[in-house]
Amino acid sequence: MNTKCLNFTCPLCKVEYEIFLKEIPYLMFMDCPHCHEHLSCFEGQIRIAKEELLAEIKTAKSYSDVKTTILKYDNIDKKHSIDLSDKSISYDDVINLKIDLQLCETVEDVLKVINGNNKK
Numbered sequence: 001m002n003t004k005c006l007n008f009t010c011p012l013c014k015v016e017y018e019i020f021l022k023e024i025p026y027l028m029f030m031d032c033p034h035c036h037e038h039l040s041c042f043e044g045q046i047r048i049a050k051e052e053l054l055a056e057i058k059t060a061k062s063y064s065d066v067k068t069t070i071l072k073y074d075n076i077d078k079k080h081s082i083d084l085s086d087k088s089i090s091y092d093d094v095i096n097l098k099i100d101l102q103l104c105e106t107v108e109d110v111l112k113v114i115n116g117n118n119k120k
């Protein structure tokens with residue numbers, strides 16, 4: 001099974017992770033399994049996703065709105081870019097993975113994820 005491997009380091013606790021995806025979405029949100037910080041991955045860069053950012057993205061109507069919002073909150077250092085590589089995936093890799101992952105391919109998907117999270 002050929003997948004994309006996304007390597008990243010949590011900007012907060014510095015723990016390193018690898019997650020395997022069929023496709024890398026342009027935007028996704030996840031929680032760091034170690035420190036539980038909300039993280040966003042946008043165009044290959046990992047950032048801490050603040051509540052304010054999530055609230056503003058809710059009002060985004062287009063891709064450029066999302067990008068503008070992300071960049072506005074881009075106060076996190078930019079050194080945490082990720083490496084993308086194709087890798088074979090093993091069963092152990094899968095069962096070790098406990099990241100609560102939301103994949104978003106469109107702005108509508110992003111809004112669904114955010115709205116869903118707020119209802120919890």
Ligand SMILES: [Zn+2]
Nearest residue numbers: 010013032035
């Ligand atoms: Zn962390």
